[in-house]
Amino acid sequence: MTTQTREQCESLDLHDPLRALRDQFALPDGVIYLDGNSLGARPRASAARAAEVVSEEWGVGLIRSWNTAGWFELPQRLGNKLAPLVGAGENEVVVTDTTSINLFKVLAAAVRVQQTRDPSRKVIVSEASNFPTDLYIAQGLADLLQQGYSLRLVNSPAEIDAAVGADTAVLMLTHVNYKSGEMLDMAGLTELAHARGVLTVWDLCHSAGAVPVALNASKADYAIGCTYKYLNGGPGSPAFVWVAPALRDAFWQPLSGWWGHAAPFAMEPQYRPVDGVRRFLCGTQPVTSMAMVECGLDIFAQTNMQVLRAKSLLLTDLFIELVESRCGHHPLTLVTPRDHARRGSQVSFEHPEGYAVMQALIERGVIGDYREPRIIRFGFTPLYTSFTEVWDAVEILRDVLDSGSFRDERFLKRSTVT
Numbered sequence: 001m002t003t004q005t006r007e008q009c010e011s012l013d014l015h016d017p018l019r020a021l022r023d024q025f026a027l028p029d030g031v032i033y034l035d036g037n038s039l040g041a042r043p044r045a046s047a048a049r050a051a052e053v054v055s056e057e058w059g060v061g062l063i064r065s066w067n068t069a070g071w072f073e074l075p076q077r078l079g080n081k082l083a084p085l086v087g088a089g090e091n092e093v094v095v096t097d098t099t100s101i102n103l104f105k106v107l108a109a110a111v112r113v114q115q116t117r118d119p120s121r122k123v124i125v126s127e128a129s130n131f132p133t134d135l136y137i138a139q140g141l142a143d144l145l146q147q148g149y150s151l152r153l154v155n156s157p158a159e160i161d162a163a164v165g166a167d168t169a170v171l172m173l174t175h176v177n178y179k180s181g182e183m184l185d186m187a188g189l190t191e192l193a194h195a196r197g198v199l200t201v202w203d204l205c206h207s208a209g210a211v212p213v214a215l216n217a218s219k220a221d222y223a224i225g226c227t228y229k230y231l232n233g234g235p236g237s238p239a240f241v242w243v244a245p246a247l248r249d250a251f252w253q254p255l256s257g258w259w260g261h262a263a264p265f266a267m268e269p270q271y272r273p274v275d276g277v278r279r280f281l282c283g284t285q286p287v288t289s290m291a292m293v294e295c296g297l298d299i300f301a302q303t304n305m306q307v308l309r310a311k312s313l314l315l316t317d318l319f320i321e322l323v324e325s326r327c328g329h330h331p332l333t334l335v336t337p338r339d340h341a342r343r344g345s346q347v348s349f350e351h352p353e354g355y356a357v358m359q360a361l362i363e364r365g366v367i368g369d370y371r372e373p374r375i376i377r378f379g380f381t382p383l384y385t386s387f388t389e390v391w392d393a394v395e396i397l398r399d400v401l402d403s404g405s406f407r408d409e410r411f412l413k414r415s416t417v418t
Contacts, residue, residue, distance in 0.1 A: 003321070018307065022383065026041070034368045036229065036379045037344075053288045075094040081298070081300075086207075091276060091277065092243075094278060096239070096241065101255070102280070103133070103201070104137050104254070107222075110169070111145065111169055112250075113250055123169060124168075124172055127177075164192065168198045173201070174206065176344035179375055181337070183343055202220055205225045208227075208230060209231040210229075210312065211305070220244065230345065231293070232299070237290070261274060316347050319394065326398045330351070346379045360408070364396045366396050
């Protein structure tokens, strides 16, 4: 893409097939929001939906709403709406708990499967640059199991081949890297793992709703992800879990709570797991938060991942082109792959004073975020990000860098959340 003027960006917006969907989000005036890869914008419908749950379903229906308002079926209903976005089938996904908790469930289930196949396999392989919670959960599980279980980290995707061997139980990877935005070859790496007797666990937090995902077609084994990034479910909204049909009923997951019981209201003293992916539920669900997830998923139902992906690549291509052509004289280093097949829906640059640069941008109304070390991240959500916003964001970035305003002392003070 070669876009030389703001007017050309306006023309791209005018002909954008997703243009009308932007109106379904409550975006504040004077803000260019490029952080949907961390927290998605609020669907307009979510405020009314939350009020309905609180005022009517809880306030009037009270406990009857578990039946009359469909609260009990929410995890499965939301899972079925989410499934097409990740290449899963009907009744293969449930929305529940957090990403970290769901990762513990599927990682433990995968290890348990491997214990029956080949108990000598006791290594979990992952990337050192994987999202920290994934590594922490794997470390915690290995410590809990003891008996020689360990986590083996590689420094780049190129090292995965050599790291996966006869001692490996699970290959645990994030499909799109949270810092670099690099997208891995799910089908290829899953094939590599299976050829060596290894199961795969995929983290889709930066993929679901951002890039096409094909869990069944890729023959993946387990997958988890969140709903508060590109799926726009709201801060702390529940995560989701998918398990390949062939593995779902092999073992129940270790957090065997009553919502995963075959007959939860029989109140039996012994655990008896339900058939299917619902056995990966644990305890009582956060209904208000879950209800808002549906508002975001209902917007996705009005388009498809192919259209979203096409716009995502146009947006990220444009951003890279404009930053390099107009800010190239500054010490910015592109971290995100240029290759479309290896790029998610974000662009990351390194800058020696990245934190201060991002704080100066935020003060000017361009909201991205910062990740150690020195990385400024910009997320592009095709549902509501416009081409004109990309142009304007780069103009503000250029001014912040050219003027050196980011060196002001107030931009150096670290906040708790970066």
